[in-house]
Amino acid sequence: MNWVTDELSSGRLHIGDHLPSERALAETLNVSRNSLREALRVLEALGTIQAATGSGPRSGTILTAAPEQALTLALNLQLATSHVEHSHVYEVRLLLETWAAEHSDPDRGDWDSAERLLKLMDDEQTAVADFLHLDAEFHVLLSRAAGNPLISTLMDAMRTSIADHTLARAQALPDWTATASRLRSEHRGIFEALRGGERTRAAELVRQHIRGYYLETAS
Structure with a gap:
């Protein structure tokens, strides 16, 4: 959650951008993928991200900030x-x-x-x-x-x-x-x-x- 906040504040991420894959993000943060998934679920509940399965531009994990x-x-x-x-x-x-x-x-x-x-x-x-x-x-x-x-x-x-x-x-x-x-x-x-x-x-x-x-x- 701190990483997402920092990335938004710095301008490296913007609303509508996709987050990196779970694997890449877990490696970046040096946490297990299970821990990462828990954090992502919290962010989704808070309206910060939206996760969607499938293919296409709206699939994956997108920053929504609601x-x-x-x-x-x-x-x-x-x-x-x-x-x-x-x-x-x-x-x-x-x-x-x-x-x-x-x-x-x-x-x-x-x-x-x-x-x-x-x-x-x-x-x-x-x-x-x-x-x-x-x-x-x-x-x-x-x-x-x-x-x-x-x-x-x-x-x-x-x-x-x-x-x-x-x-x-x-x-x-x-x-x-x-x-x-x-x-x-x-x-x-x-x-x-x-x-x-x-x-x-x-x-x-x-x-x-x-x-x-x-x-x-x-x-």
């Missing part, structure tokens, strides 16, 4: 042990998403993709689980306009970690149709404010949006 996967695993463990509660996730979401709105730059936003997500959520036949998945993707996409990849990575990890809990809470609501209608309207308002460069207004709309849904589903 940090949200590692963060999701860590957060899942924290939630499972009740060390971190869902109210804590709500508070962090407020901090991250309002900061992202306050620092958003309209020129960095992928507004076409965001509008596509809004249109998909406008379909009233969309299942609750699908709506929530689109909702999560929408929020993460908007945060990228702030130009801080760590913010969107943390948001992606958090929303993935609480997906099952969020779905259970949504399905327990007495009138999901009314809730979904309100969320669509709020999403559109946030989208228009960010696209128009109204960062202060967008941040306040985000705050109201997150707080309102949390209070509605916390009861």
